[in-house]
Amino acid sequence: MTHAVDADIPLDRDIFLRTLVRELATSLESVVGLAEASGYISLVGQTVGTHIDDMYTSALAVDRLSRQQVADVLVDLKQRIHGDFYIIEQDDQRIVLGTHSCPFAEKVIGRESMCMMTSNVxxxxxxxxxxxxxxxxxxxxARGAAGCRVVVHLVPGTGAGRDPGREYFGDAPPVLGTLGTGLVVE
Known part of the structure:
Protein backbone atom coordinates (compact mmCIF):
# COMPACT_ATOMS: atom_id res chain seq x y z
CA MET A 1 0.00 0.00 0.00
CA THR A 2 1.47 3.32 -1.03
CA HIS A 3 -1.47 5.71 -0.80
CA ALA A 4 -2.98 7.14 2.35
CA VAL A 5 -6.47 6.76 0.92
CA ASP A 6 -5.99 2.99 0.96
CA ALA A 7 -5.04 2.86 4.65
CA ASP A 8 -7.54 1.15 6.96
CA ILE A 9 -7.88 3.96 9.49
CA PRO A 10 -11.03 4.39 11.62
CA LEU A 11 -11.41 8.12 11.04
CA ASP A 12 -14.40 10.11 9.88
CA ARG A 13 -16.00 13.42 10.80
CA ASP A 14 -17.92 11.94 13.71
CA ILE A 15 -14.89 10.28 15.30
CA PHE A 16 -12.80 13.39 14.70
CA LEU A 17 -15.35 15.72 16.35
CA ARG A 18 -15.96 13.40 19.33
CA THR A 19 -12.20 13.15 19.83
CA LEU A 20 -11.85 16.92 19.55
CA VAL A 21 -14.49 17.51 22.25
CA ARG A 22 -12.90 14.89 24.51
CA GLU A 23 -9.45 16.43 24.17
CA LEU A 24 -10.84 19.92 24.84
CA ALA A 25 -12.53 18.56 27.99
CA THR A 26 -9.31 16.76 28.97
CA SER A 27 -7.29 19.93 28.56
CA LEU A 28 -9.76 22.01 30.53
CA GLU A 29 -10.02 19.45 33.33
CA SER A 30 -6.24 19.18 33.65
CA VAL A 31 -5.65 22.95 33.55
CA VAL A 32 -8.57 24.37 35.58
CA GLY A 33 -10.06 21.28 37.28
CA LEU A 34 -13.30 19.36 36.86
CA ALA A 35 -15.62 21.99 38.37
CA GLU A 36 -14.31 24.85 36.23
CA ALA A 37 -14.16 22.66 33.10
CA SER A 38 -17.79 21.71 33.72
CA GLY A 39 -18.62 25.40 33.96
CA TYR A 40 -17.00 26.21 30.64
CA ILE A 41 -18.69 23.30 28.91
CA SER A 42 -21.96 24.40 30.50
CA LEU A 43 -21.69 27.71 28.65
CA VAL A 44 -21.51 25.87 25.35
CA GLY A 45 -24.40 23.60 26.38
CA GLN A 46 -26.58 26.57 27.27
CA THR A 47 -26.00 28.18 23.88
CA VAL A 48 -26.57 24.88 22.06
CA GLY A 49 -29.74 24.28 24.13
CA THR A 50 -31.11 27.69 23.17
CA HIS A 51 -30.36 27.04 19.51
CA ILE A 52 -31.97 23.58 19.57
CA ASP A 53 -35.01 24.91 21.43
CA ASP A 54 -35.43 27.63 18.79
CA MET A 55 -35.24 25.00 16.03
CA TYR A 56 -37.94 22.82 17.62
CA THR A 57 -40.32 25.66 18.53
CA SER A 58 -39.99 27.02 15.01
CA ALA A 59 -40.48 23.62 13.36
CA LEU A 60 -43.49 22.87 15.58
CA ALA A 61 -44.86 26.41 15.07
CA VAL A 62 -45.30 27.12 18.79
CA ASP A 63 -44.06 29.85 21.10
CA ARG A 64 -43.46 27.39 23.92
CA LEU A 65 -43.39 23.62 24.16
CA SER A 66 -45.76 21.78 26.49
CA ARG A 67 -44.38 19.37 29.09
CA GLN A 68 -45.10 16.43 26.80
CA GLN A 69 -43.43 18.22 23.88
CA VAL A 70 -40.38 18.99 26.04
CA ALA A 71 -40.07 15.29 26.90
CA ASP A 72 -40.49 14.35 23.23
CA VAL A 73 -37.90 16.95 22.15
CA LEU A 74 -35.33 15.75 24.70
CA VAL A 75 -35.65 12.20 23.39
CA ASP A 76 -35.79 13.23 19.73
CA LEU A 77 -32.72 15.45 19.85
CA LYS A 78 -30.68 12.72 21.54
CA GLN A 79 -31.90 10.14 19.01
CA ARG A 80 -30.79 12.42 16.19
CA ILE A 81 -27.25 12.56 17.59
CA HIS A 82 -27.09 8.83 18.42
CA GLY A 83 -27.72 9.20 22.15
CA ASP A 84 -30.56 6.64 22.17
CA PHE A 85 -32.34 8.27 25.12
CA TYR A 86 -35.79 7.10 26.20
CA ILE A 87 -38.38 8.14 28.78
CA ILE A 88 -38.35 6.02 31.93
CA GLU A 89 -41.19 7.95 33.55
CA GLN A 90 -42.71 11.41 33.55
CA ASP A 91 -45.32 13.44 35.35
CA ASP A 92 -45.98 17.10 36.13
CA GLN A 93 -43.00 17.22 38.51
CA ARG A 94 -40.27 15.47 36.54
CA ILE A 95 -39.09 13.74 33.41
CA VAL A 96 -36.81 10.76 33.96
CA LEU A 97 -34.69 9.71 30.99
CA GLY A 98 -32.28 6.86 30.43
CA THR A 99 -29.83 5.62 27.83
CA HIS A 100 -27.21 2.95 27.36
CA SER A 101 -25.26 4.95 24.80
CA CYS A 102 -23.79 8.43 24.70
CA PRO A 103 -23.52 10.69 21.65
CA PHE A 104 -19.81 10.96 22.52
CA ALA A 105 -19.58 7.12 22.66
CA GLU A 106 -16.43 5.84 24.39
CA LYS A 107 -14.90 9.33 24.30
CA VAL A 108 -17.00 10.36 27.34
CA ILE A 109 -15.59 7.73 29.71
CA GLY A 110 -13.68 9.46 32.48
CA ARG A 111 -14.66 12.94 31.27
CA GLU A 112 -17.53 13.99 33.53
CA SER A 113 -17.38 17.59 32.37
CA MET A 114 -18.73 16.46 28.97
CA CYS A 115 -22.01 15.53 30.73
CA MET A 116 -22.64 19.25 31.16
CA MET A 117 -23.71 19.31 27.52
CA THR A 118 -26.65 17.05 28.37
CA SER A 119 -27.42 18.87 31.61
CA ASN A 120 -27.42 22.30 30.00
CA VAL A 121 -29.20 21.36 26.80
CA ALA A 142 -18.70 9.11 32.06
CA ARG A 143 -18.59 8.05 35.73
CA GLY A 144 -18.45 4.37 34.79
CA ALA A 145 -22.13 3.36 34.85
CA ALA A 146 -23.52 1.06 32.18
CA GLY A 147 -25.87 3.85 31.14
CA CYS A 148 -27.15 7.27 32.07
CA ARG A 149 -30.16 8.15 34.17
CA VAL A 150 -31.08 11.82 34.02
CA VAL A 151 -33.88 13.42 36.04
CA VAL A 152 -35.26 16.76 34.89
CA HIS A 153 -37.19 18.18 37.85
CA LEU A 154 -39.83 20.67 36.74
CA VAL A 155 -40.84 22.02 40.16
CA PRO A 156 -38.40 23.79 42.50
CA GLY A 157 -37.48 21.83 45.60
CA THR A 158 -38.41 18.39 44.26
CA GLY A 159 -34.88 17.17 43.53
CA ALA A 160 -33.55 15.16 46.45
CA GLY A 161 -31.02 12.82 44.88
CA ARG A 162 -27.33 12.20 45.54
CA ASP A 163 -26.41 14.80 42.90
CA PRO A 164 -28.45 17.93 43.64
CA GLY A 165 -28.19 18.90 39.99
CA ARG A 166 -28.13 22.28 38.38
CA GLU A 167 -31.03 24.68 38.27
CA TYR A 168 -32.24 26.57 35.21
CA PHE A 169 -34.73 29.42 35.24
CA GLY A 170 -37.05 30.48 32.45
CA ASP A 171 -35.77 32.87 29.84
CA ALA A 172 -33.41 34.55 32.29
CA PRO A 173 -29.80 33.38 32.22
CA PRO A 174 -28.93 30.92 35.00
CA VAL A 175 -27.05 32.09 38.08
CA LEU A 176 -23.29 31.70 37.78
CA GLY A 177 -20.71 30.85 40.35
CA THR A 178 -17.05 31.51 39.69
CA LEU A 179 -17.15 31.85 35.93
CA GLY A 180 -19.51 34.82 35.72
CA THR A 181 -21.60 33.06 33.10
CA GLY A 182 -24.93 32.39 34.78
CA LEU A 183 -24.26 28.79 35.82
CA VAL A 184 -23.80 27.44 39.30
CA VAL A 185 -20.46 25.66 39.26
CA GLU A 186 -20.24 22.99 41.94
Whole structure:
Protein backbone atom coordinates (compact mmCIF):
# COMPACT_ATOMS: atom_id res chain seq x y z
CA MET A 1 0.00 0.00 0.00
CA THR A 2 1.47 3.32 -1.03
CA HIS A 3 -1.47 5.71 -0.80
CA ALA A 4 -2.98 7.14 2.35
CA VAL A 5 -6.47 6.76 0.92
CA ASP A 6 -5.99 2.99 0.96
CA ALA A 7 -5.04 2.86 4.65
CA ASP A 8 -7.54 1.15 6.96
CA ILE A 9 -7.88 3.96 9.49
CA PRO A 10 -11.03 4.39 11.62
CA LEU A 11 -11.41 8.12 11.04
CA ASP A 12 -14.40 10.11 9.88
CA ARG A 13 -16.00 13.42 10.80
CA ASP A 14 -17.92 11.94 13.71
CA ILE A 15 -14.89 10.28 15.30
CA PHE A 16 -12.80 13.39 14.70
CA LEU A 17 -15.35 15.72 16.35
CA ARG A 18 -15.96 13.40 19.33
CA THR A 19 -12.20 13.15 19.83
CA LEU A 20 -11.85 16.92 19.55
CA VAL A 21 -14.49 17.51 22.25
CA ARG A 22 -12.90 14.89 24.51
CA GLU A 23 -9.45 16.43 24.17
CA LEU A 24 -10.84 19.92 24.84
CA ALA A 25 -12.53 18.56 27.99
CA THR A 26 -9.31 16.76 28.97
CA SER A 27 -7.29 19.93 28.56
CA LEU A 28 -9.76 22.01 30.53
CA GLU A 29 -10.02 19.45 33.33
CA SER A 30 -6.24 19.18 33.65
CA VAL A 31 -5.65 22.95 33.55
CA VAL A 32 -8.57 24.37 35.58
CA GLY A 33 -10.06 21.28 37.28
CA LEU A 34 -13.30 19.36 36.86
CA ALA A 35 -15.62 21.99 38.37
CA GLU A 36 -14.31 24.85 36.23
CA ALA A 37 -14.16 22.66 33.10
CA SER A 38 -17.79 21.71 33.72
CA GLY A 39 -18.62 25.40 33.96
CA TYR A 40 -17.00 26.21 30.64
CA ILE A 41 -18.69 23.30 28.91
CA SER A 42 -21.96 24.40 30.50
CA LEU A 43 -21.69 27.71 28.65
CA VAL A 44 -21.51 25.87 25.35
CA GLY A 45 -24.40 23.60 26.38
CA GLN A 46 -26.58 26.57 27.27
CA THR A 47 -26.00 28.18 23.88
CA VAL A 48 -26.57 24.88 22.06
CA GLY A 49 -29.74 24.28 24.13
CA THR A 50 -31.11 27.69 23.17
CA HIS A 51 -30.36 27.04 19.51
CA ILE A 52 -31.97 23.58 19.57
CA ASP A 53 -35.01 24.91 21.43
CA ASP A 54 -35.43 27.63 18.79
CA MET A 55 -35.24 25.00 16.03
CA TYR A 56 -37.94 22.82 17.62
CA THR A 57 -40.32 25.66 18.53
CA SER A 58 -39.99 27.02 15.01
CA ALA A 59 -40.48 23.62 13.36
CA LEU A 60 -43.49 22.87 15.58
CA ALA A 61 -44.86 26.41 15.07
CA VAL A 62 -45.30 27.12 18.79
CA ASP A 63 -44.06 29.85 21.10
CA ARG A 64 -43.46 27.39 23.92
CA LEU A 65 -43.39 23.62 24.16
CA SER A 66 -45.76 21.78 26.49
CA ARG A 67 -44.38 19.37 29.09
CA GLN A 68 -45.10 16.43 26.80
CA GLN A 69 -43.43 18.22 23.88
CA VAL A 70 -40.38 18.99 26.04
CA ALA A 71 -40.07 15.29 26.90
CA ASP A 72 -40.49 14.35 23.23
CA VAL A 73 -37.90 16.95 22.15
CA LEU A 74 -35.33 15.75 24.70
CA VAL A 75 -35.65 12.20 23.39
CA ASP A 76 -35.79 13.23 19.73
CA LEU A 77 -32.72 15.45 19.85
CA LYS A 78 -30.68 12.72 21.54
CA GLN A 79 -31.90 10.14 19.01
CA ARG A 80 -30.79 12.42 16.19
CA ILE A 81 -27.25 12.56 17.59
CA HIS A 82 -27.09 8.83 18.42
CA GLY A 83 -27.72 9.20 22.15
CA ASP A 84 -30.56 6.64 22.17
CA PHE A 85 -32.34 8.27 25.12
CA TYR A 86 -35.79 7.10 26.20
CA ILE A 87 -38.38 8.14 28.78
CA ILE A 88 -38.35 6.02 31.93
CA GLU A 89 -41.19 7.95 33.55
CA GLN A 90 -42.71 11.41 33.55
CA ASP A 91 -45.32 13.44 35.35
CA ASP A 92 -45.98 17.10 36.13
CA GLN A 93 -43.00 17.22 38.51
CA ARG A 94 -40.27 15.47 36.54
CA ILE A 95 -39.09 13.74 33.41
CA VAL A 96 -36.81 10.76 33.96
CA LEU A 97 -34.69 9.71 30.99
CA GLY A 98 -32.28 6.86 30.43
CA THR A 99 -29.83 5.62 27.83
CA HIS A 100 -27.21 2.95 27.36
CA SER A 101 -25.26 4.95 24.80
CA CYS A 102 -23.79 8.43 24.70
CA PRO A 103 -23.52 10.69 21.65
CA PHE A 104 -19.81 10.96 22.52
CA ALA A 105 -19.58 7.12 22.66
CA GLU A 106 -16.43 5.84 24.39
CA LYS A 107 -14.90 9.33 24.30
CA VAL A 108 -17.00 10.36 27.34
CA ILE A 109 -15.59 7.73 29.71
CA GLY A 110 -13.68 9.46 32.48
CA ARG A 111 -14.66 12.94 31.27
CA GLU A 112 -17.53 13.99 33.53
CA SER A 113 -17.38 17.59 32.37
CA MET A 114 -18.73 16.46 28.97
CA CYS A 115 -22.01 15.53 30.73
CA MET A 116 -22.64 19.25 31.16
CA MET A 117 -23.71 19.31 27.52
CA THR A 118 -26.65 17.05 28.37
CA SER A 119 -27.42 18.87 31.61
CA ASN A 120 -27.42 22.30 30.00
CA VAL A 121 -29.20 21.36 26.80
CA UNK A 122 -31.94 19.55 28.76
CA UNK A 123 -32.11 22.26 31.43
CA UNK A 124 -32.20 25.14 28.97
CA UNK A 125 -34.95 23.60 26.85
CA UNK A 126 -37.09 22.63 29.85
CA UNK A 127 -36.68 25.97 31.63
CA UNK A 128 -37.26 28.12 28.54
CA UNK A 129 -40.55 26.36 27.93
CA UNK A 130 -41.76 25.42 31.39
CA UNK A 131 -40.17 28.14 33.51
CA UNK A 132 -37.88 25.98 35.63
CA UNK A 133 -35.70 22.88 35.52
CA UNK A 134 -33.24 21.17 37.79
CA UNK A 135 -31.19 18.53 36.01
CA UNK A 136 -29.85 15.69 38.10
CA UNK A 137 -27.29 13.35 36.54
CA UNK A 138 -28.09 10.30 38.67
CA UNK A 139 -25.91 7.86 36.72
CA UNK A 140 -23.56 8.58 33.84
CA UNK A 141 -21.46 6.56 31.46
CA ALA A 142 -18.70 9.11 32.06
CA ARG A 143 -18.59 8.05 35.73
CA GLY A 144 -18.45 4.37 34.79
CA ALA A 145 -22.13 3.36 34.85
CA ALA A 146 -23.52 1.06 32.18
CA GLY A 147 -25.87 3.85 31.14
CA CYS A 148 -27.15 7.27 32.07
CA ARG A 149 -30.16 8.15 34.17
CA VAL A 150 -31.08 11.82 34.02
CA VAL A 151 -33.88 13.42 36.04
CA VAL A 152 -35.26 16.76 34.89
CA HIS A 153 -37.19 18.18 37.85
CA LEU A 154 -39.83 20.67 36.74
CA VAL A 155 -40.84 22.02 40.16
CA PRO A 156 -38.40 23.79 42.50
CA GLY A 157 -37.48 21.83 45.60
CA THR A 158 -38.41 18.39 44.26
CA GLY A 159 -34.88 17.17 43.53
CA ALA A 160 -33.55 15.16 46.45
CA GLY A 161 -31.02 12.82 44.88
CA ARG A 162 -27.33 12.20 45.54
CA ASP A 163 -26.41 14.80 42.90
CA PRO A 164 -28.45 17.93 43.64
CA GLY A 165 -28.19 18.90 39.99
CA ARG A 166 -28.13 22.28 38.38
CA GLU A 167 -31.03 24.68 38.27
CA TYR A 168 -32.24 26.57 35.21
CA PHE A 169 -34.73 29.42 35.24
CA GLY A 170 -37.05 30.48 32.45
CA ASP A 171 -35.77 32.87 29.84
CA ALA A 172 -33.41 34.55 32.29
CA PRO A 173 -29.80 33.38 32.22
CA PRO A 174 -28.93 30.92 35.00
CA VAL A 175 -27.05 32.09 38.08
CA LEU A 176 -23.29 31.70 37.78
CA GLY A 177 -20.71 30.85 40.35
CA THR A 178 -17.05 31.51 39.69
CA LEU A 179 -17.15 31.85 35.93
CA GLY A 180 -19.51 34.82 35.72
CA THR A 181 -21.60 33.06 33.10
CA GLY A 182 -24.93 32.39 34.78
CA LEU A 183 -24.26 28.79 35.82
CA VAL A 184 -23.80 27.44 39.30
CA VAL A 185 -20.46 25.66 39.26
CA GLU A 186 -20.24 22.99 41.94
Missing amino acids: FGTIAARNLGYAQVELVETI
